[in-house]
Amino acid sequence: TSLLPEAVNYWQIALAVRPTAMPIRLYRKCISNLYYMRVYEKRQSCVLGCKNETSCGEVIIPDEHLYQCRYCISPDSQNCDITGPPDGIGVPNTDFLLYVSAVLSERCKNIDTVAYAAHCQQEAHLDRPIAGHVNLCPNALSTALHDREVLISTVKHEILHALGFSAGLYAFFRDDNGNPRTRRNRYNKPVSLNKEHGYYNWDQNTIQTIIRHDWWTAEGMISHPVHIMVTPRVQQEAQRHFNCSDLEGAELENQGGDGTAFTHWEKRLFENEAMTGTHTQNPVYSRLTLALLEDSGWYKPNYSAAEELLWGHHLGCEFAKKSCGEWIRNRREKNLLLAPFCNEIKHDGKRSLATTRCTAERDSLALCNLIPYRKPLPVEYRNFAFLDEIQDENAIYYGGSVELADYCPYNQEFEWKAPNSTERRDSRCELDGNFAPNQANSILEVYGNQSKCFDLATFWTERKCGHIRTFLQYKAGCYQYECSEGRLNIGLFNGSFFYPCYFTGQYIHIRKIINGWLREGVIICPSCEEICRPEHFSFDDKFGLCQETNKNEIPEYFLGNQLKKNGMSIVDEAIVWGKRSIDPWHRMTCCPEAIFTVIEFCQAQGPRPLYSYPANVRGPHLDMDSVALWLMSAEVINGSSMIIYNQQMDIYACVHYSTLLDLHARAFQRPLSLALLTPVKPTAAVFKEFIDASRHVFLPLLVCNQTLFKSDLIRLINVAKTVELKTPDKKNLLSSISKSAMIKIQSVADQAKRMLQRFENDGVKKIIHNSLYCNGHDLVNNDVKILEQFIDDPPLSLQEMKFLTPCTYDGFIKALPEVYEKLIKAAQLHSTGTLFCAAAPVLKLKDCNNHSLDDDSTSATSMNFLDENDYTRNLTTIVEGLDKILFALLSGEKLALWSVEERKSLGKDLLKKLNLLRICMQRQSAPWKKVHNNIEDCQLFGESVPRKTTVNDSKDAMLCVYDVEGRWLKCKNYKGKLLSFLSSKRSDSFPSDYALIQYVMAQLTELCSIVYLAKYSDPNELRERLQIEEDDFKMIINLLAEIDVLKYGWMKEKMKKENNLGMITVKI
Template sequence: PPAINYWKQALAVIPVADGLLASHDCSATIYGVCKTTVSNQTCGEMIIPESHFAPKTRCDICDLSGLCSGCSVISPSNTPIAADMVLYIRATTTSNCSPGVLAYATTCQRDQYDRPTFGMINFCPAYINPSQHVGPIYDKQLTVAKHEITHALGFSAASFPLMREANGTPRTLRVSGGLFGRTKPMPGICNGAMVESISTSFPGNSTIIYRFQRGHYVATMVTPAVSRYVQAYFNCSTLPGADLENNDPACIGSHWEERLFSPESMSPVLNYNGNIFTALTLAYFEDTGWYQPNYSMAEQGSYGLNKGCEFTAEKCIVNNTALDNEVFCTSSNEQCSLNLLSRSYCTRANLSASLPLIYQYYSTPNDGGSNAFPDYCPMVTGYLNGDCAFTVNLLNLPSTTISPLGEMYGSQSKCVMTTLRQTNMRGYSVSGRYSGCYPMSCNKTTMPPTIVISVAQSATIAVPVTCTAKGQVVSVPGFTGTLQCPDPAAVCGRGCTPQCGDQMMCVNGQCIPTKTEPVLQPTPKPAPSLTPTTTPEPTSPTTTLNPTAEPTPSTTINTTQHRLQVRSTQGYTDHPYDPTTRRLEAAVDAASAAIQVVASAYKSMRITPILDSQSLNALSAANYNLVVNKLVPDAVAYWQSTLQVVPINGNWYAERECASTYMTPQPVCQSVYSSQTCFDQVIPTSHYGSTVVCSSCYGSSCTGSGSKCNTIAAGTGVPNTDYVLYVRAVQTKNCGSSVLAYATSCQQDQYDRPIMGMVNFCPNKLDSRISVYTQQLMTAKHELAHALGFTAQMYAYMRDSAGTARTTRDSASGQPTLLTNYVCPNGVTMSSVMIPSDNTLKFFSERGHSVAKLVTPTVLKFAQEYFDCPTLNGVELENQDAGACFGSHWEERIFEPEMMSPLQSFRNVASGLTLAYFQDSGWYKVNFTAQEPMYWGAKRGCPFTSQTCITLSSNGTNTATTSDHYCTDSKMDACTVDLTSRAFCTVSTTAGLNIPSYYRYFSDPTTAGEDFPDYCPILSGYSTGDCRISGNLQYPPGSSTNVKGEIYTTNSYCMKSSLLAQGWISSRTTGCYAASCYNGVITITLAGPSGSITTTCSQKGQALTISPFTGTLYCPDPLVICNTGQCSPACGANMFCSSGTCQCLDGYTKASSSSTSCTPICPDACSGNGVCHTANTTCTCNSGYTNTNCNTTTSSITTKKTNDAVTPSFHKVFAFLLIFLLTT
C-alpha cells in the first residue's frame, strides 16, 4: 500500500468515467473479426479473472464484405472495476526469480490513448524479508516496490514509442495499422544488441536520440521536461537530455543511466546510500502525455549536481584521476556518500575477467569498478553497515559504551570526514577510519546557515560544534584530530522556498518551468543563486554594441574585425552532423563509406533572393533589369546547381540579436534591438523566429521564480529555402571607384552553415552593355561566394567531413575563441580575431614575409596536383587584404584568374580550387562538374608557388621567373596565360611609391606591378584584346586591310605572331586566330586576302610560315587549345578534376591511376561499424566489433529484444512490468 499511495499522490490522470475492463485477445481471426479468444489469458503470469473482461463479439464465419454469421458475445455482463489502473499482485517463485530479484512487473494493456491500464507485479518469496516493517531492510524493499510500480505505469523501453505531446499528438510517427514509422538503429549503435524482428518499434527523434558519448553510443531521452531538468541539474545548457542505461540488455534501456543518475530510484542499481525519486522521473511522466505529476513529491538529489557538461560527457577515470572525486574514486580510502547518508568505500577491484575495452580505465584490463551498470566506474558507495540512520551500525570500544570517534547513529545523523579519536581510548587504537556519523541540524536564521554537529564524549554527554562552510576544519574538546564541515546544502536541504507553483519543478533550490516557455510565478522572490546577498538581485544583463559584419567585395574591402556569429537554429530531418544521428546514417550500408551515405541527405541548395524594392526601383530601367532579371538569377542559379546542403525542414527563420544579455548558462535577452540589419539591409520583422526577453532574471536561464519574461512571437519566416539573400542597390561608402558589389554572411545555423547574407550592388558601376555582362556576372558570383561562407571569419567555423569542428570551440559561447588585440604573424594588430586551428590554416615565412595558407584536405590536394607540386604545404591566401591577419581571397600572385582572387581579371573562372574550399567547409557537398579550367601556374611546379616572380641580379638586370606570366617591360606585347586575350605588362613607375623591401624587384623602388599580386608585374588582357569579341578586330586608319590575318570569334585564341600582309609594318607581336583541336593536333584558321587559310601544328612554340603573309606564327600551347585542363571522360563519383587529372575527395582512393571513380579509403568503409581514419586508412571499430573492416563481432550478441524494465540488482531483465489498482 505505501508504494501505491506514493504514486496516487504523485500522478494525476483523467479519470476513467465508467471503470475498467480488460480486452480479450483473439487466438484466431477471420477478415479482422475474432473467431476464437485466448483461453486463460494472462497479464504477465497472472490469469486475468473472467469477470474482468469487457464484452467481446466472436463469429464463426465472415466474408470480405463484413457479413458474419454464428456470432456470440463473450463476457456480456461484467461489472467494470472502479479504478484508473488495475494491478495484479502475486508472490510465486518463478524462473524469473533469479538470485537477488525481489520483484518484477509488466504492463499488459493500455487505453485508446496509450496510457497503461492493466499490469502485474510478482514478488519472489525467497527474497521477501518480513522481519522488519521499519528500518533499512524495509526501506529498500519499499524502494523496489515503488520502482516496479514505476515500470508498470509506463517507465519502460516498450512505452517510449507510445509517448505523446502535451496536446495528445503521438511523439513517434504512426503509420498504417498503428505501427511505428521509425527504422531500427544498427546493432553497433544498440550497444551491440540485436533486435528480434523488423516490427520492433523505436521512439522518434523527438523522444529518443542516439549519440556518441564517453566512448560508446547512448540513447538519450530528449523530451522537453526531462531536458529542462537535466540542463538545470547538471548546469549544462547544451545537454540535449537524459541518457538511458546502456547496459540494460536492449537497444534502449528501461532505466536512467547509472553512471549519471546513481541514486535515482529509476536507475538500475539498488543503492546502499538510499534511492530517491527525483523530479527527473516525474518529468518523464509529464512528457508521456498520460499524466500530470505533482512535483512536490520529488526528492532533491546531489549526485552530479552542478558538475557541468564535462561530468555528463567525459569518462569517469582519465590518467588514473577521477573526474569527480566525490562520486568516482581510484583508492580504497574511506569516504562519505555524496548525500552524507552513509559511510562509504570505493568499488575499485581486480575482477576475474577483463573489462570491455571502452570501460578499461587503468593499465590492467581487469582493474575497475565491480558493476557494469555505471560503466564499470569505481564508485563511492555505502557500506552494508555504514548507514548513519541506524543505531545498530554504531561500534563502541569493547566492553564500553564509548564510541572511539564520538559517533551517534540515528535518523538525524549524517556522515562527515573525520580523524577524531577519544583522548582516553582505554588502550585501544582505531585505524583506517576516516569518516563518522553524527547528528546534525541546520540553523537557517543565520546567513550563511550554521550547521550544528553533536559529538558524543560519552554515552550521556554530547558536545555541539558549529561550522558554516564545506571543508571547514573543526576541533572538538576531549578529542584529538578534527572534523571537516560537510556541504551545508546537504544538511539544510536543497528544496525551494516557497514551494514551486504549477508546471514548475524544484532543482537545486530553483523553480524550473517544465514547459518550453517560462511560467511567471506571483510568489515572493527568492535570493538568486548568482547573488550571495539576502536581498534578491536579478542577474545583470551585459550590454553589447550592435554587431555588424564587414563586407568582402571584389576589390579592397575586407573583414578587419571578427565577431561571434549569430546562430539561428533551423529545422532539419536527421542532419548528418547531429551527433545523435550521423552514426546511424553512416551505418546504413556497410558497402559504402560514411561520407557517401551521408551525401544522400544533401539536396541542391535553395537560395531565396529578397529584393529591397526601394533601392532597386530607384535604378534605371536597364540597370533594374540587369540586377533583378539577369545578375541575381544567374548568379543564384550557378550556386544552386553547384552546392548541396541538408535542406531545412519547414520555414527558415532569422534570429534576433540581444542588445543586452543575461549571461546565464544559456544566455537570455534582456532587450533586443528595435531594428536589426544584415549589414546594410534591415531584416523584416516577419522573418524572425520567436524570442524570449526578460526584464528581470532569476536562476538558470531566467527560469527562477520572480523572472519576468515574455515571448516575442515568431513571424512567418521564409518557406522552401535553405538560404536567404537580401539584395539591394545603394551607393554607400563601401562603393569605391572600382567596386561593383559587396556582400557578407550574417547568420549561421546550428551547424555553422551560413543561412543569411546580403549583397549590395553599387549603382555607379552597373553597366547593362552585353559586352561586359560576363565580367559583371563573375563579380556577382564572387560576392555570393563570400555571402555563402568564403571569408576569413568563417575559416574558424569550418568542419571536417564527419561534422566535427576543425577549430576548438569556446565552452561558454560554443563558437571559436574570439581573441582581442591580437598581433598577427604579419605584424597586423586586430582588435578581434578568430584564429583557425592548424588543421585548417597555417602561417609560414616565405619570400621574406609571413604568409597564411589553407591546409584543408581537398584544397591542398587540388593545389598539389594543379601545380604538380606534391610537397606543397598549403594554399596561399591574399596577404594584401587590408588590415587583416589573413585574407578572404586566394593569393592574386599565383591565382590571378581565379574567381575568388581579389581583383577582377580580364577573365575570371570558377575553378575547382574554390569548389574544394566549399567541400572542405563541411557545410556543403559540391558538384565538381561546375568547375571551369584554369591555366595560370598549371603544372609549373613548386618554384612557381614559393619563389619571387622577378629576380634582380647584382648588375640591376630584371628577369621574370615565369616569362609567360610575369614581365618586366611595359612595352611588351603578349598573350594572357589562357590565350583568350592579347595582353600587356602591368609594370609602372609611381612617384612616391614606398613598398616593403621584400616586394622590390627593380632597382627603382617606385617601379612595380599592382599591390595584390605582391607588386608582381603580370601579363593582363587589354580592354579591347579579347579574341572572342569580333568588335576588337582593328584596322589601320583609313584602311580595311586585315594586316595580320586575324579572326575574332568565339573559338579564337591569342598567339605569338609577327605575320603581316605584304607592304605593311607593325610593332605588334601577337594576334588572334580561330583554332580547334583533334587528337592533339591544332588546326589554325586565318583570314587571308582571298579567303580563309588553315594550317596545323602540335608543339607549343612550333614556327609556322603562312603564305602570302610575311613573318612567323607560333603554335599555341596544346594544353590550352585542346582543353586538357579539363578531364575527359568526366570524373566519376567522389572525384574532382585538377589540371586534367581526376583526383579523389578526402576519404577516398582510386583503384588505379586510370580509374574514373573513387572508393572508400578504409576497408569496406569499416562495414558501417566504425570510424575511418583517412590519414592512416584504418578503422576504429564501434563497441562490439573487431577486424580491420569492423565486420566481426567481439562476442556473442543476444538476438532477443526485451521491452521490460528489470535489472539484476532490482530484478531480472525480462518482458514484464508491474501494474496495480489505482483508485480515483
C-alpha cells in the first residue's frame, strides 16, 4: 500500500512544473482513432464520433474528467456537433493525473514484467503530458523486504515514462523559451511521423545518431552507430559525469526493441541508473535523468533529490566512447583494474566458477556475470579475443548476462540458491534478512543497515586436526562498520569489538576458533572517506570526519610485522594481547622454515628454550617461550616421540621427550625435549628419521647424566649416614645443621636409596659404564659440598643443564645441526610431490640413480625446488605446444629434445623444467646424451644433433621429438580436456618460467583428484561417470601404473596397443 505514495512523493519533491490555471480535462477517445484539428482551434473533433468509454491504460476515465464529445462527419465545420455528457468539472489544482491499476493483463503474462506505464494525453499549450497510467502486475507484487527496493524503483521508473522520458514525447520537447525543439507543421504537430514505431520523429538538436568508426571487437575494428541525447543540460551532465569534454551527450539504449530502445539510457554506460532498460542492482535516479526532464521544457528539477551514480564516474572519453571490449583489453595490457567491468567467468555451462566481489557502491556482494551463450555473440558485441581457462575459438560465445549492456560483463548482485529451501537471501549488505544461518556463516559476515561490502585479501580457511577447508567462493564479504574517532572501524559476527582501519589498503587479519575450528581471513580496509561521511560520525565525536593517522600514533599492540614495515596490517584480538603477538601469517613469518629447538622444564621459571637452530630463520613473531610452554604441556611418557599441531601458530612439531636426573630437582627429574618445528605436516618417513636421530643424540647425554647422578646418590646416602652417626671429623660442620635440615637430608636420602636400586639393573649398569660416552667424572669424596647445598639458606638454584652432563652436553649441541640437515633432506623428498590431494601427495617424486652417459645429466635432486628468482622465459616460449608435450610425458611416451651443440644450454634448461612437470614414482634424471649413446630406459632426455636435422629424421617412429632450434614438435595430437587450460595461453601470458611452472602444477590438481579417485574405485566406471576423454584416461592409467604396476600395468599396455596413433608435426 505504500509503494505508490512513496513513488509519487519522490517525483513531487524532485520536479516542479508551471502551474495550470484551469482544471485538467481530457479528450474522449474517437471511434476511428482519427480526429480533425482546425488551425484556429486548440480542441480536437473526432471523426465520426466518440467511444462510449475512454480509458487511460487499464483504467476507465470517469466522465467528470472528460470534455464533452465533439465530432465531425467531414472537414466542413457545418458538419460538426457535440453529443453525450457535458464537459466534466475536471480536476483542479493538479499538474498530472496518474491512473493506477493492478490488472493481470496480457503484458503481465511476461514473467519479467513488473509494471508498465505511458502517457495518455498532453496539454495543448506546451505539449506537456497531463495524464498517464501505471499498471502494476499482481503476479509480480510482493510484500517481502527483499523486493521492496525493486518495486518502489520500478513504480518510480514507470511514472517517469509517463511524465516525459519516452520516445513518444521527445519530438514535443521545448527549449528554455518554450519553443519546440522539433519543427512543427501548421497544426502545431511535429512534421514527421514514424509510422513503423508509432511516434513522431525528432530533430537533430534532440537526438543524434553518431557512427563510431573505431569500435573495437575481437574480430577487428568496425563502424558502430550510437543514439545520443544531445540536449544542452544532458550533454553538460554527461560530460561532467565521465570527465569527457568533447562527449556529444548521453547515449540511449540501442537494443531491446520498441519500449526499450531510445526510451532508456544505454546500459553499458549507465548500468544502475534507474532509467536504463532493465533493473539489475541498486537503482539510482541521477542528475542525468533530471537534466533530461529539464531539457523537455516542462519541468524545473530539484537536483538535491538526485542520487549519486558511481558507474563510469570520471573514467574519461575512452570509457564513454569506446567498446567495453577495448576498455578491458587496454586495462589488462596495462595491468590496471578492469572496473567497472570484469573478466571472471561465472560458470562455464557445467559448474560454478564464481567468486564474490563488491559493487562499486559497496552496498552488496556481486558476481561477475560473464557466462557462455549457446550461439556466438553478434560481431559488434564480441568483447573477448581470449579468456583464461577457455579455448580461444570459444571466446565468441562468452559475454555478460545482461544483453542490454552490449554483453559487457560486470559485477552484479545475486540471490543465494539453497536446495529444498523456501527462504530467500540476496547479496545486499543492508538487509539483515540476508544473514546466513550460523553454521553457514563461513566468513563471519554481518548484514544490516550498518553494513557494507569489504574486499578480502585471501580466501577464508578453517582448520582442525590437520583438516583444512577453503571457502573459495568469497573474495568479499558484508561486515558491520562504524565511524568514530576520525576513522573507519569494522565489526564481525559475534565480535567483541570493532577493528580499526588506520590506512587505506591496511590488512585486518582475523583468527578465531569457532566450534573447535580455527577460522582465518584477511579483510582489506578501504579509505575512510569511501564509507564514512560527516553525518556518519556521532554528534560528540572528537573529530567528526575522517582523519589521517600518523603511524607513530598507532597502538603498539596493533603492530603486526607487515605494519611495522609499511603500515598495512593489524591482527585479531585473539592474537595481539599479551607480551608479544604471534604472527598471523604463519607460513610466511611465523615458521617459514623448519627449526630445531631444545626445551627444558625449569621448576622456577617453567618451560624455556635452551637452544634453536638455525638461529636466523625464526620469524620475528614466533614466540619461543610460547612454543616451549606448548611443547612441555603435553602429557607424555618419558622417552616417547610424537607429532603435535598448534592451531594458533599453525606449526607442526616432531617432539622427543626425555628426562635428565638432578639430585636437587623435584623428584630428581629435569624434563627435556627435542623438537623439529615445521610449517607443513611431517611425513611418516620424516618422523621415523626424527625418532632414530633423537634417540641417537640423546643416548650419550643420558649415559653421562646417569653416571654422574649415581655417584651423587651414593654421596648423599653417605652424608645422611654422617649426619645420623654424628661422625667426629664432621663435628664443626654438623654443629651448624638445624633440626629441619637434618630431617630434610634424611628424607632425601631415603628417596636416594630407592632410586639407587634402579641403577642395579644389568642393562643400566652396562650403559652407564660405557666409557665412549662418559669419563666417569671425578668421584673423589665431596660430602661437604653436598651437605652445604642442603643447609644453605636460601637454597641454591638448580644447576644449568650442561653441568648435569659435563662430558657430552657440548657434543650434543654440536651434533644437532647435522641431524637437522639430515631431516630437512628427508623432508625435501616429500616437498617435491606435485600432485596433492588434501595435504598428501598422491605421487611422490623421489631420487633415483643418475644416468652416467655424460656430465650433462640433469638429476632429480636439482629439480626439487623452483627458483622464484629465475626470470628466464625459455619454457614460456613453447607454452602453445605445452599441452601436447605434457600429454606425452604424463601418458608415458618418450620425449627427446634436440638441439645443436651451440644451443645445448637452452635445451638443458628446457629439459630441467620439463623434468619437474613429469610425474613419476621413481624420478629418473633427464640426461643430455651424445649422438651415439643409447638411453632405452629414459622417458625424457636431450640430444645434441647436427645442423639441418629435422624432427622427421628420428629413427624411432613413436618417439616424440622437439627441435629446440627450429621449434618444431613431432608428437601425438592431444584431444582431451584436462590439459586444455594451456590451449588458450600465449607466451606473454606468464612473466617467467617460474610463474608458468607454478601455474601448471596448480592446475594439475584436477588430474590428481581423478587419479586419487581411480585408485580407490573402478577406473573404467569412473571414466564413464565423469565422461573422461580417451587421451585424459590414458594419462590417468599411466599414473595409476606408476603407483601400482602390478595392478594397473596391464591396462597401460592395453591402451598403448589400442591407441597407437600416428604422429603430427607442428610449429610452436
